[in-house]
Amino acid sequence: MQGIEGENCPFEFNFDEATFKVGDTVSYRVTGSLAGFPFVGVLLEVHDDHVVLTSDVNDPDSRMRGTRESRPIVAEADVC
DSSP, rough: OOOOOGGSOOOOOOOOOGGHHHOOOEEEEGGGTTTOOOEEEEEEEOOOEEEEEETTTTTTTTOOEEEEEOOOOOOOOOOO
């Protein structure tokens, strides 16, 4: 994946929700005032209808529930 000015993106994202597994790096979106900004997270749990992800794997309290789709959506109120 190419970044701005031809730099390589430091992340490899899984955009295929059918193959999501714990440990995958995903790009997720947030509702509300943070809508439109891309965020990077790591999947902690994968369920049939949702995922649990974190933006900081070193912080056990950083857990957010998101939709199970190519770029999960997290409610702004749930952002840690």
